[in-house]
Structures are given as structure tokens and as C-alpha cells.
Amino acid sequence: MDRHRQTFIEEATELLGDLEATLLELEESPADPELVGRAFRSLHTIKGSGAMVGFDEVAALTHEVENFFELARDGKAEIDKRVIALTLSTCDQIREMIQAEGDTEDQALHAVTSEIIDAFKRLVSESGGAVPAKINPDRTEAADGKSDKGALAETASYRISFKPKPHFFQIGANPLLILEELRGLGECAIVAQTGAIPTIDKLDPENCFTWWDIVLTTDQGPNAIRDVFIFVEDECDIAIKEIEDAADISDGANYKRLGEILIDRGLVTEEQLQKALGDHKRIGERLVESGAVDRDQVNSALAEQEHIQKLRRDRQMADRVSSVRVPAKKLDDMVDLVGELVTAQARLTQMVLREQNTELLEIAEEFERLTAELRDKTMSIRTLPIGTIFSGFKRLVRDLSEELRKQVKLSTKGAETELDKTVIERLNDPLVHLIRNAIDHGIESPETREAAGKPVEGTVHLEAIPSGAHVLIKISDDGAGLDLERIRARAVRQGLIASEAELSENDLYSLIFAPGFSTAENVTSVSGRGVGMDVVKKSIEALRGSIEVESARGAGTIIVLKLPLTLAIIEGLLVNIGANAFVLPLATVEECVELAASDAALTERRRMVNIRGEAVPYIRLREFFSIRGASPEIEQIVVARVDGHKVGFVVDEVIGDHQTVIKTLGKLFDDITDVSGATILGDGSVALILDVPKLLKNIEHEYRVQIGADSYGSKGATIH
Amino acid sequence: MQKMILTVDDSASVRQMVRFTLEEAGYGVIEAVDGKDAMVKLTGSSVNLVITDLNMPNMDGIELIKGVRQNSAHRFVPIIMLTTESQATKKQEGKQAGATGWIVKPFKPDQLKAVVKKVLG
Numbered sequence A: 001m002d003r004h005r006q007t008f009i010e011e012a013t014e015l016l017g018d019l020e021a022t023l024l025e026l027e028e029s030p031a032d033p034e035l036v037g038r039a040f041r042s043l044h045t046i047k048g049s050g051a052m053v054g055f056d057e058v059a060a061l062t063h064e065v066e067n068f069f070e071l072a073r074d075g076k077a078e079i080d081k082r083v084i085a086l087t088l089s090t091c092d093q094i095r096e097m098i099q100a101e102g103d104t105e106d107q108a109l110h111a112v113t114s115e116i117i118d119a120f121k122r123l124v125s126e127s128g129g130a131v132p133a134k135i136n137p138d139r140t141e142a143a144d145g146k147s148d149k150g151a152l153a154e155t156a157s158y159r160i161s162f163k164p165k166p167h168f169f170q171i172g173a174n175p176l177l178i179l180e181e182l183r184g185l186g187e188c189a190i191v192a193q194t195g196a197i198p199t200i201d202k203l204d205p206e207n208c209f210t211w212w213d214i215v216l217t218t219d220q221g222p223n224a225i226r227d228v229f230i231f232v233e234d235e236c237d238i239a240i241k242e243i244e245d246a247a248d249i250s251d252g253a254n255y256k257r258l259g260e261i262l263i264d265r266g267l268v269t270e271e272q273l274q275k276a277l278g279d280h281k282r283i284g285e286r287l288v289e290s291g292a293v294d295r296d297q298v299n300s301a302l303a304e305q306e307h308i309q310k311l312r313r314d315r316q317m318a319d320r321v322s323s324v325r326v327p328a329k330k331l332d333d334m335v336d337l338v339g340e341l342v343t344a345q346a347r348l349t350q351m352v353l354r355e356q357n358t359e360l361l362e363i364a365e366e367f368e369r370l371t372a373e374l375r376d377k378t379m380s381i382r383t384l385p386i387g388t389i390f391s392g393f394k395r396l397v398r399d400l401s402e403e404l405r406k407q408v409k410l411s412t413k414g415a416e417t418e419l420d421k422t423v424i425e426r427l428n429d430p431l432v433h434l435i436r437n438a439i440d441h442g443i444e445s446p447e448t449r450e451a452a453g454k455p456v457e458g459t460v461h462l463e464a465i466p467s468g469a470h471v472l473i474k475i476s477d478d479g480a481g482l483d484l485e486r487i488r489a490r491a492v493r494q495g496l497i498a499s500e501a502e503l504s505e506n507d508l509y510s511l512i513f514a515p516g517f518s519t520a521e522n523v524t525s526v527s528g529r530g531v532g533m534d535v536v537k538k539s540i541e542a543l544r545g546s547i548e549v550e551s552a553r554g555a556g557t558i559i560v561l562k563l564p565l566t567l568a569i570i571e572g573l574l575v576n577i578g579a580n581a582f583v584l585p586l587a588t589v590e591e592c593v594e595l596a597a598s599d600a601a602l603t604e605r606r607r608m609v610n611i612r613g614e615a616v617p618y619i620r621l622r623e624f625f626s627i628r629g630a631s632p633e634i635e636q637i638v639v640a641r642v643d644g645h646k647v648g649f650v651v652d653e654v655i656g657d658h659q660t661v662i663k664t665l666g667k668l669f670d671d672i673t674d675v676s677g678a679t680i681l682g683d684g685s686v687a688l689i690l691d692v693p694k695l696l697k698n699i700e701h702e703y704r705v706q707i708g709a710d711s712y713g714s715k716g717a718t719i720h
Numbered sequence B: 001m002q003k004m005i006l007t008v009d010d011s012a013s014v015r016q017m018v019r020f021t022l023e024e025a026g027y028g029v030i031e032a033v034d035g036k037d038a039m040v041k042l043t044g045s046s047v048n049l050v051i052t053d054l055n056m057p058n059m060d061g062i063e064l065i066k067g068v069r070q071n072s073a074h075r076f077v078p079i080i081m082l083t084t085e086s087q088a089t090k091k092q093e094g095k096q097a098g099a100t101g102w103i104v105k106p107f108k109p110d111q112l113k114a115v116v117k118k119v120l121g
Helices: A002-028 A033-052 A056-073 A081-099 A107-126 A166-171 A175-185 A221-228 A258-264 A270-277 A283-289 A295-318 A328-355 A358-381 A387-403 A421-442 A446-451 A484-493 A505-513 A533-542 A597-602 A692-706 B012-024 B035-042 B061-070 B088-097 B109-120
Strands: A156-164 A186-193 A211-218 A236-243 A383-385 A408-413 A418-420 A458-467 A470-477 A546-552 A556-564 A569-577 A580-585 A589-596 A608-611 A614-620 A634-642 A645-651 A653-661 A675-680 A686-690 B004-008 B028-032 B049-053 B079-084 B101-105
Touching (some): A002 A033, A002 B012, A033 A056, A033 B012, A033 B101, A081 A107, A156 A221, A156 A295, A175 B109, A186 A295, A211 A221, A211 A295, A221 A236, A258 A270, A258 A283, A270 A283, A283 A295, A328 A358, A328 A653, A383 A387, A387 A408, A387 A421, A418 A421, A421 A458, A421 A470, A421 A556, A505 A533, A505 A546, A533 A546, A569 A645, A569 A686, A589 A597, A589 A608, A589 A645, A597 A634, A634 A653, A634 A692, A653 A675, B004 B012, B004 B035, B012 B109, B049 B061, B061 B079, B061 B088, B079 B088, B079 B109
Parallel strands (some): A408 A458, A580 A686, A614 A645, B004 B049, B049 B079, B079 B101
Antiparallel strands (some): A186 A211, A470 A556, A546 A556, A569 A580, A589 A634, A608 A614, A634 A645
């Protein structure tokens, strides 16, 4: 958050300058609406940004001043010399508050703030303006993403009908996301109603004709359901009705008959039902034939029947079975099989596309959907909450702090974050190392801490944060931070760097991962032997993860591990260079842009491409891998983000999404670091999976070696 | 592939906070300083979501929303507007112009993430 505060401080200082200038002009011409508007805008931005980065008191103060200026803007209050003087002193006050960095201890500062706030409150009430309520009772809370969790309702089932108006898409809304969100609330049965879709010649594809019947069982209460629709209230008709006796299992799992549900929903009358019952066909068929209801409506009622019956069955089962213990080996075998299945399915799909047999295609698509579902389910069986290892560290911290005579407490966050079982298992040792390091090197002795004005008890904080296809694990401490000078001196002594080498802060930090490196003066039983960080780095990289260090002298160190959610299957982007196929992990890919031969010629020496005003360097993979043949007229640049920087990789052709089942390459290829594995494509051929960060490092290295040679790239490296 | 979000705000702190929060959540972020800048940056790019302030110099948020909704390439892109509690009428105006949703300022990172997930998935 510190970076945000810094930005805010710079911005606020600038805005305060503007505000002062505006105020002085206002003194000359107090009625100028333009000037009042400008002052209001400055105040408004200071308030908004201040509240977001944690300067709550600045925000509260500015809020009062803004209230008055809003009245003035609307012509309901006058700005006189008194107001201008008061506002100018507010500017000074805000400056001081910002200088104090939100330090809430300063009582004198507090007193001035509340004085000014009171003065402006008086001004507002003098002008007869009602003080605007701080938060509108308008249901903004829900739009903020906070649903009222305080009042958890009992589990109940609801019948929801969600009818988007035809212009639903025009505001950029997506009905599928809404259905997805409902699904997130609980057990859900969704039936699409397609009766209103016109024939294709009359169909306007920009309008929405489908509507949905949903039966939802949730413990979040009806307000949570309504909140799902908060942005689209005006764009659709929604009816939410509780199904009264859904959870009643006194009659066993049997729920109402179809006819009863249809009457409940007001779709058929008792009379129509009785008439239909006279026949001997199935009731649904008969009602559809007689035109009383359409097929979708019957399906929807049947879905409700099934949903409630399942709910009741589950209730009956709940007491009997809660979980099954399965040997881990069986799960691993299952994942392997699913991997094979995904590969086989990809081959089938490719084959079917060639055959152009629509019936077969339909089966293949169904197969694809089921495979994807099976894959996700299997993967989710293998995930565990990371809290399972977090809890073990409490003891570690307690024992270590006793041994080292330091006072340390461990706090954790995000223990519920789920990760692949294998990843979690292999994460334990590196985390133990990092926590040991934090306590041994990071946290100072109680005396030193006290002298530095820090709380005597140090804190080590462990946090898991889900981030797309990755999980970030942060290990932070509020200790002494890394000593750059000591790291440098040590590295020079150990011959890791030359004594005159110019290194950036990040490069210096990364030295702590070099084999044999340690800055601890004394070897303790805990750390200082210089085995550790390099091992940690290796094991994280073996999990296809990465590790980063941030540190501030005196304030502590943060180590961030970035780990993939799963090891076996990744989403990849399949590309072609000549006859070779490669896969780039989709998580690192940002976008694909074209590189026309004419543009390429212009930028050939610099190898930069302009994407929306941003210069992005690119690398020709064809050259780097020494693939023979000429590039096509129009090549593609796959833009990836590595360590916060964008880099383009030039390929011949982008094929598209590919479910990539990772196969390791075997010992023989151990020293090829550009490639993290291989995968089998639909046609049986093999594609190499590129390890983008390592590839980039290798290219950089290659470039440094070749610098001085006439043209980089033309004699590029070759895969062995 | 990574979803791209365009954040439009004249305040650098807000843009930075939006960028930091959303990049951490796995999205890609492009910044624009006002509506005009946003229209330029939208041209020819594949943006999946626009988050815009309403009060901006040069071209304000309402005009930007209207502009995006008239642009055939981005007509259906979800747009989130940043409003304040005192701007009930502005919010209505924004909805009329075609905004998909809104967030009330000041907001915390988690609220931003929740709303983005709601309209972008």
C-alpha cells in the first residue's frame, strides 16, 4: 500500500496547490461558477483518493469542505472572505496531516481538524443546506460487493424467473454471468426458455429472446439473490418466490407431482389438469399437446421436481456419509488417466472436424464438454486448503523464537486458498526455510526493536492470495530488512560478483538465491550456513513457480512465491513456427498482435513494436531456435508479461487455445531450460511447452554474450 | 487469455490503485487519463471491460459511455462507472447512457474485485 500512499501524497500536494490558486482567484471574483466548480473538483479528488489509500481523516475533513462547496456550486451558499480563509487553513492542515503520514497519535493535529470540521458544519447549516447523508440508503452497499453476511438466512429453495428485456445486451450485460453468479450461491437447476425466439429470418442477433427458470437452494437469503441482479434490475423482469416445503423430508424424498408444480406456477388450471389426466399418456406430453403449456415450461417444472428431490435425498444422505478416505495413489492414477483422456479427446475432435460429419461432431462436442468437466472435478478432488500446512508453522515459530530469544508471533491469512495436493506437499520445506530465515535474519532482538521504536514482539505474516491461474504466497516480516551493502560485500568476497560491478537493487536481492550465499555473521543452528535460499529457489522452480524479494531497510522483508494451481494440465496457447508447434502457458500471455513484413523491416534493428503507445520489445523465436525456412508475410507477435514487463514473441501462426497435458521430457533434456515439457497434440505430434521466464533469461544471456557481434539473432542459439 | 481492462480516471492514485488491484487478480490493465484518451486507446484494441470515472476534464465519463456504445467494435463491452454518494442523478444519467454497473467511491480493493468479477466473470 505504501506505493499508493506515495502517489497520493504527490497528487494531493499538486491538487492543494491548484486549490490554493483557485481560492485566491475566488477572492477576486467570488461568484465565478467556473472557479467554484474547479475548487469543488480538487476537493472531490483529494477526498476520494485519500479514503482509498487509508487517509481517512483527510477524507473526513475534505468531505465537510466539499459539502459546503457543493452548496456554493449550486448557488445555495456564498463564498466570502471568511470561507476562503478557512479553506486556505484547511489546505495547510491537510498538508500537515499528509506529512504526518496518517499518524493518528498527534492530538494537536486532531484538535485542529475537528475545529475546521465544526466550522464547516456550521457554515453548511447557516446556509440552510441539509447536510447530505454520508452514505445513501440506496442499495449501494450491495454494489460494493458487500452482501449482508450478518443476517445469514436458513437454507431455503427459491423459484426464480429471470426474463431479460430484448435490449439486455445493449448495456454490456451478460446473462450467463448472472446465471453463473446464482450458481455460486448454492445448488441450482437452470432451464432455458426458448419459446420466444423468433425464426431465423426475423431474429435480431443483438437482442435477447431467451429467458430462464431457475430453482435455487441457498442459505444466503433472498437479498443475496436480489443483489445478483442489482445492475440489471431495469433491464429485466425478475420474480423470486420461495418454495415453502422444499426441505421437508417427512414424506421421504418425493416431491410434488408435475401437474401440481405447474398449477403452483400458475401455468395450468386444475380443470386443464384433470382433463389431461383423463388420457393415458404421460402428463407432460398431454399438456404440451393440448397447448396449455410449452415444452420448455414442462422441462422447467421437471427440473424443479428433480432439484427438490435431489435436495431431499441429499438431506437424508447427509447423516450417513460425509466423506470418503481414498489413498492418494488412486487419485494420482486418476489424474494420469484424465490427462490421457484429454489428449484422446483432442485427437477425436480434430479427426471429426476433418470428417465434416455433423452427427459425429455433436457427439464429439458433448464428449469435449464432459471431458472438461471431468478434468475440473478431478483436479478439484486433488486440491487442499493451504491452511493444512499453515497450522503446522505456529509451533515452528514458537520453538524458534524461544531458541533465538526473540519474541515473534505468526499471523496467517487466506488459509482457505486451495492448491494442488502435490504443490502443497512440496511447498512445506521451502516455507519452513523462509520462515526460519525471517525469524533468524529478519526479526531483531527485543532490545534492538525497542531501541528502534518498534513493538517488542516481531510479526511474521503468511498469506495466500489466489491470482488467476496462480496462487501467490507472501511471507513478510517486520524485521530489519535486507542489508544491501552487506549482501554486496559478501557477494564480492565469495567471488559471485566483481567488486566494481554496478547492480540494481533487484539484482542484489537476487544474489541471496545464489548457491552458498549467506550474510549471517555467525552460523547458528537455525541458519547461516548458506544452504537454504538456493535450495528454496530450486524447489519453487521445480513446481513451475517463481520467487521474488522486496525489502525496505528497517521495515522488513517480503518474499512472494508465485505458484501454479495445478501441475498436470495447463491452459496453453498453441503456435506454429514452420512445421514446429509450441505451447505458451496462457496465463502469461496478454494478447496477440500482427507483425506485417513491412513494419518489421522498419523496426528490424530495434526490434520494438508500438502497442497502444507502449514500446514492446520482441524476439524472433524462429531465429532463436534456428528453425529453417522463411517467415510468412504476416507474422504474429504473442505478447507475454514477465516480471511486470511486456515482451513479444514472434511466431508464424497462432492456432489457439490448447488444453495442455504436461509430459516431462526426461533426464536427457535436463539442461534445456527454455522448455518446461512437452504435450501431445490432436494429430499425435508433439509440441514443446515454452518456459517463458527462463526462455527470456536465456535470450538475455545469449544477447549479452553476442553483444559486439554485428547482428544479434542471425546466429542464434539452437535447441540441442 | 488474460482479460484486458481499461481504467479511465484523471486521478493518478485511483488509476494506480485500480491497476495494482486488478493486476494482482490476474487481469491486464491499460490506463487512460480522460474520455478522449480512452477513446484513442480503445481503437483497434481488444478491451474486455472499461472502468471510468464520471467527473473528468476534456471528455467526461457520460460522454465516454455514449461514445463506446456507438462504436461498433465495443458496443457490448461492459462499462463500470465510478460514482460518489452525492451523485444519484449522475448515476441515473450513466445508466441511461449504457453503463453496465457502478462502484461507489471511495471503494476498497476487494469491492472493486467483486464488481469486476460480477460483470466480467
